[in-house]
Amino acid sequence: MGNEQLKEPDFNVRFEYRRKKSKEEMRFQLISFMLMIFLTILAFIAVGSNHFPPKFVIPFLLLLASVQVGFQLYYFMHASEKGHTFPMTFMYSAILVAFVTVLVFMTIIWW
Amino acid sequence: MSTVASKKGIGAFIWEYLTTVDHKKIAHLYLAAGGFFFLLGGLEAMFIRIQLMKPQNDFISEQLFNEVMTMHGTTMIFLAAMPLLFAYMNAVVPLQIGARDVAFPFMNALGFWLFFLGGIFLNLSWFLGGAPDAGWTSYASLSMRSEGHGIDFYLLGVQISGFGTLMSGINFLATIINMRAPGMSFMRMPMFTWTTFVASSLILLAFPPLTISVFLLMFDRLFGSKFFDVAMGGNTIIWEHFFWIFGHPEVYILILPAFGIFSEIVPTFSRKRLFGYSSMVFATILIGFLGFMVWAHHMFTTGLGNVANAIFAVATMAIAVPTGIKIFNWLFTMWGGNIKITVPMLWALGFIPSFVIGGVTGIMQAVAPLDYQLHDTYFIVAHFHYVIVGGVVFALFAAAHFYWPKMFGTQLSEKLGYWTFIFFFPGFHLTFFVQHFLGLMGMPRRVATFLPGQGLDAGNYISSIGAFLMFIGVVLLLINIVVTSVKNKKVANDPWGDGRTMEWALPSPPPYYNFKQTPLVRGLDTWWLEKMEGNKELPPAEPLKDIHMPNNSILPFIISSGLFIAAFGAMYSPLNVVGDGKPWGVPVLILGLGIMFGTMLLRSLLDDYGYYIPKEDLVDDEGKGGRAG
Structure with a gap:
């Protein structure tokens, strides 16, 4: 019977914890969502304004793109949470393999 | 509801296998289908060797030779070696990690049927106007010009069976990550499970490039696109790159599970734990990674330039290091062990020197300047048969004897097994060793005939004699299987007496639920x-x-049949380069895809919660081979 007495506060504590956690997550999601829109606007400006040379625009876009991928993975797909070790390991291995392949094509094969 | 065969009608038997989602029965299906294609590919190999037995032979015509040679390679790689490895993976891996089935049993069945119908589609080309004739690599510059529908059969068949392979690979990844029994940490996993895991990750990363490139070529041939047409601004070399970005990992997909099988057999019959377990794991993962960094060594002579050739040469040689680690580990496992020579162990002993020869010739080809001499000669043929037959096929034969009790509950005759080895092993070396020298003397690969008096006569004759010996070896294995099945003498859980991993704790064959209670794993x-x-x-x-x-x-x-029907529609599309498009092409394509997607929708909408085996039934099973194990 002692269990039942314990259950009530336990449930409340967990509920409170979940609520706080969800609130926090929601805030992060909104912030990163706004940041992503902001980065997208920057990207459009960089290309559309015609003020910047391609030598600057291309690396800049690549940089923005990698930040966007990070936001997507870690804030929207919850990659940092528990139980995502394997998907992330595989994803990074695949990114490494694909990156090396493209790099090889860009540097030494496609002359 | 039991895997132990009970007397029932042939119809019920076929229905059971058509609908099964049990990994042990799917293993039987893979073994039967892979074995069938292995015999087909073997028959094609015999035709090649008969044709090349003497100079200017006219046993088969040049065109037919091209078709036979192409189908031999394609069948052996895609339809025989890989499915046979999947047979043992399905049969053994869930048992080795203490699981009741794979993670996605439905997808497992789907993977098999896709592979099987893709393979059947490919082989239907023999009856429908000629088989593919551009080699198993199907280089775009050659295959775009091929007349008839052979190449289309290749593209559609390989694509469909490739989907199946990709599914099975993902399935094994999910199974090994999620379904290990309590206590089965990664560093306690048996080596066969480890190599299956790494090979499955290679499938996951290597098959998408194949899918894409086959789609591109398919669109070029069937729907009028111009990806590989240089005259229209396309690029024909990109096919070679795509194919080998897939193709090189593919050979590791084949050899790693073979390494795993030998890593199980060697410690079992040396009665000693595997030497350097952690270095074996490390070497397997390293081979997996390096396998993606070496594809251009198949293309040294396409004119990549010195820098690319040098870098790929060095990367290729680096693979010899982890492979060498493995070879030494097997030798050290045997050293000081109490070795018992059985048929599986005999194949393992034959494998080590044979594979080392294949590895050494591989390093020779990695030297780019030398490769200019060796490229497209019989030296290459000798090399890859030494690694694929001496590595993968030996492993398949070893595993057939080793795991037969676990798959079927009977033990293959050891005596006939020795005779298989006595014919096959010398036959293999006779066939392929002499081909090194034929290649060095300048005999090009994939030629339908050769002229007399060029010093090639004797070598080719010897090579063909060896092929006949191998043929006898395979026939003896078949006789062995028939004799064993007719005798049907059941064996106990651990027929070798020295089993080390969990599958040997279960009855042979295991009950359909594998483990009555999930086991606790206390160590390697x-x-x-x-x-x-x-x-x-x-x-x-x-x-x-x-x-x-x-x-x-x-x-x-049904899903697989839908795709099979769609493939016929795609092949007779009105836009195809052969120019014999039929008005029914597109409707049949849509019909097939409709059947496929409709059935997939049905699967998603109909909830299937499975069923429960009540606890009481399990208690009843006591003493009937259903022990907790």
Whole structure:
């Protein structure tokens, strides 16, 4: 019977914890969502304004793109949470393999 | 509801196998289908060797030779070697990690039926106007000009069976990551499970490039696109790159599970734990990664330039290091062990020197300047047959004898097994060793005939004699299988007496739910550990409770048939380069895809919760071979 007495506060504590956690997550999601829109606007400006040379625009876009991928993975797909070790390991291995392949094509094969 | 064969009609038997989602039965299907294609590919190899037995032979015409040679390679790689490895993976891996089935039983069945119908589609080309004739690599510059529908059969067949392979690979990844029994940490996993895991990750990363490139070529040939047409601004070399970005990992997909099989057999019959387990794991993963960085060594002569050739040469040689680690580990496992020579062990002993020869010629080809001499000669043919036959096929034969008891409950005759080895092993070396010298003397590969008086006569004759010896070896194996099945003498759980991993704790064959209670794993070589402590079974990790099982389903077969029908529609598309498009082409394509997607929708909408085996039934099974194990 002692269990039942314990259950009530336990449930409340967990509920409170979940609520706080969800609130926090929601805030992060909104912030990163706004940041992503902001980065997208920057990207459009960089290309559309015609003020910047391609030598600057291309690396800049690549940089923005990698930040966007990070936001997507870690804030929207919850990659940092528990139980995502394997998907992330595989994803990074695949990114490494694909990156090396493209790099090889860009540097030494496609002359 | 039992895997132990009971007397029932042939119709019920076929229906059971058409609908099964049990990994052990899917293993039987893979073994039967892969074995069938292995015999087809072997027959094609015999035709090649008969044609090349003497100079200017006219046993088969040049065109037919091209078709036979192409189909031999394609069949052996895609339809024989890989499915046969999948057979052993399906049969053994869930048992080795203490699981009741793979993670996605339905997808497992779907993977098999896609592979099988893709293979059937490919082989239907023999009856429908000629087989593919551009080699198993199907280089775009050649295959775009091929007349008739052969190449289309290749593209559609390889694509469909490739989908199946990709699914099976993902399935094994999910299974090994999620379904290990309590205590089965990664560094306690048996080597065969480890190599299956790494090979599955290679499938996951290597098959998408194949899918894409086959799609591109398919669109070029069937729907009028111009990806590989140089005259229209396309690029024909990109096919070679795509193909080998897939193709090189593919050979590791084949050889790694073979390494895993030998890593199980060598410690079992040396009665000694595997030497350097952690270095074996490390070497396997390293080979997996390096396998993606070396594809251009197949293309040294396409004119990549010195820098690319040098870098790929060095990367290729680097693979010799982890492979060497493995070879030494097997030798050190045997060193000081109490070796028992059985048929599987005999194949393992034959494998080590044969594979080392193949590895050495591989390093020779990695030297780019030398490769200019060796490229497209019989030296290459000799090399890859030494690694694929001497590595993969030996492993398949070894595993057939080693795991037969676990798959079928009977033991293949050791005596006939020795005779298979006595014919096959010398036959293999006779066939392929002499081909090194034929290649060095300048005999190009893939030629339908050669002229007399060029010093090639004797070598080719010897090579063909060896092929006949191999043929006899395979026939003896078939006789062995028939004799063993007719005798049907059942064996106990650990027929070799020295089993080390968990599958040997289960009855042969295991009950359909595998483990009555999920076992607790207390260390590497789990079953050996318990035996040494005097235990008769594995300690359970859970109380006896109801077991949740998946229902059988015909849907995987219907989904695959839909794709099979769609392939015919695509081939006779009005836009195809052969120019014999039919008005029914597109409707049939849409019909086939409709059947496929409709069935997939049905699967998603109909909830199938499976069923439970009640606890009471499990208690009843006591003493009937259904022990907790």
